[in-house]
Amino acid sequence: MTNSPLAGSPFVARQSKDLLIEQVPLSTLTTTYGTPLFVYSKAAMLSALAAYQRGFAGRNARICYAMKANSSLAVLQVFAQAGCGFDIVSGGELARVIAAGGDPGKVIFSGVGKTRAEMQQALRAGIACFNVESEAELEVLSEVAHALEMRAPVSIRVNPNVDAKTHPYISTGLKDNKFGVAHERALQTYQRAAQLHGLEVVGIDCHIGSQITDVSPYLDAMDRVLDLVDAIERSGITLKHIDFGGGLGIDYNMPVDNELPPSADDLWRALLAKLDARGYGQRQLMIEPGRSLVGNAGVCLTTVEYLKPGELKNFCIVDAAMNDVPRPAMYEAFHQITPLALRDTESVVYDVVGPVCESGDWLGRDRSLAVEAGDVLAILSTGAYCMAMASNYNTRGRAAEVLVDGNKWHLIRRRETAQDLMACESLIPNTP
């Protein structure tokens, strides 16, 4: 019997032979929609957001959901209705914000490789701010805005050169990362921005990485950024807002290295104390959380296809794969995996793997499970960076998604068909 506590969200609970999200039994959803299936809790998302809102009570702050974590339209709709802005990284994401009923006036645009077409699209939509990541981008943005007879609101992403102590693929605040402008060049870059006719300097921003489980890198980054704010403002440039990025980790309930991230309100209590001490407590603040708003609000349900015992390893082959839940293959990430219905039989240690033709296609290693073919497993904490990174590799249609709200649910994305996957393709003329 597996009886370890469930990772993450208090909105996922075990009840007799099933798991519930809010009040909806997950077996009802798999019977209706099949597997693999992502299921999200609206209450879990709003509760994660509420932790930030509590942290910022009485402050002039805007929360811009970093939508690359999960950009499904209904998820965006939930955050838009709750008053959030959005941090986008492409023109496609801007189109999604608008389709979901979000306010482009609350959008900030990050990313190192914005194209001219994306800049035009965002200027015309009237976004709040471009987070500019290089000196070359500043020049191009000014040119593009000038040609439209507009001024682009900009903030420069500075690289505070602090170690977020996270996985190298998700650490972004060190000197050798492709992101942001080096701390030493930031003042010069601001002075250049202030001279460019197509730009209006409005803020400063940083983002040091993702899945951060400790307050100290944030405090260090804040000090470094505020040092720059002092210097930039002394040189005569006013900054209306300070954006501290995203990156707060979630509890994936790893068995070994169980480092618990601080809650959003605890983190911001510490950060606001520093901000107040340095005299910036009344400045407009922005943050760009992604994972911490959605990660623990979602599960991926998958059916056991085959059990394959081996000499060295036993494999539990399921119908979800690296194309659905890419984090293990990409970062060796850990997700807790638990059957919906617990069996009283002996557990066996399995590697849980998908059907994709890659040895990297695994979802969990060395998991003790009492399962049989046909059982449904829940892969927990898969609300962030799973569906949004899903691919069609092996011509696998992407999973369906359901959003649970109390005792009701909504299918928010139907399962992709083979027809969907071929829709953009065409054959060449047959040669005789």
Ligand SMILES: *Cc1c(COP(=O)(O)O)cnc(C)c1O
């Ligand atoms: C990815 C990203 C975020 C969100 O990061 P999380 O770790 O999901 O909170 C915020 N800002 C920028 C610029 C990003 O690239």
